[in-house]
Amino acid sequence: MNMRVGLGFDVHAFAQGRKLILGGVDIPHHQGLLGHSDADVLAHAISDALLGAARAGDIGKLFPDTDPAYAGADSMVLLSCVANHVRELGFDIVDVDSVISAQAPKLSPFRDQMRENLAHAMGIDVDQVGVKATTTEHLGFEGREEGISAQAVALLLKRCC
Numbered sequence: 001m002n003m004r005v006g007l008g009f010d011v012h013a014f015a016q017g018r019k020l021i022l023g024g025v026d027i028p029h030h031q032g033l034l035g036h037s038d039a040d041v042l043a044h045a046i047s048d049a050l051l052g053a054a055r056a057g058d059i060g061k062l063f064p065d066t067d068p069a070y071a072g073a074d075s076m077v078l079l080s081c082v083a084n085h086v087r088e089l090g091f092d093i094v095d096v097d098s099v100i101s102a103q104a105p106k107l108s109p110f111r112d113q114m115r116e117n118l119a120h121a122m123g124i125d126v127d128q129v130g131v132k133a134t135t136t137e138h139l140g141f142e143g144r145e146e147g148i149s150a151q152a153v154a155l156l157l158k159r160c161c
């Protein structure tokens, strides 16, 4: 069986004085996401989906949040490393889809730029990357605007020898 599916999920809390970076896009907002890296929750969920499909651990295994080397890291660079890693393990990236849960800000104006950035980082075509957004109708931590979550799925094809 040559197809593998992976699931990724990540959460980051909002904090004052931080940038809001999603899919490599710097989105104007009155608060941003807290993290060891730039806290790009979408890039992290997609990274974990790729790693899950390749059965290669998770983002924290590759880039520990205790390692000063990743303080303030650009998560699109981390995503590129993950994509190259799964390719080195013998997989091609077939398709990626994702959803961001955020009460605010409105993300649809930034969707196409996020897709382009993510596709570029993973070395795939933009039509192989889906990005969606939803509010949680004011329910839960996303709905209270305490943070943002993202989920992603990835489909990989194992190259045969």
Ligand SMILES: Nc1ccn([C@@H]2O[C@H](COP(=O)(O)O)[C@@H](O)[C@H]2O)c(=O)n1
Binding pocket: 101, 102, 103, 104, 105, 106, 107, 108, 109, 133, 134, 135, 136, 137
């Ligand atoms: N942060 C967000 C959340 C949602 N959207 C767009 O609005 C549509 C409706 O959202 P509901 O949560 O009310 O279903 C959603 O399908 C997105 O197109 C958004 O852009 N940014």
Ligand SMILES: C[C@@]1(CO)OP(=O)(O)OP(=O)(O)OC[C@H]1O
Binding pocket: 010, 034, 035, 036, 037, 038, 039, 040, 044, 059, 060, 061, 062, 063, 064, 065, 066, 067, 070, 073
């Ligand atoms: C991205 C990494 C890099 O150290 O740190 P964070 O920005 O804290 O993000 P998280 O999703 O909590 O953990 C994964 C880490 O690999």
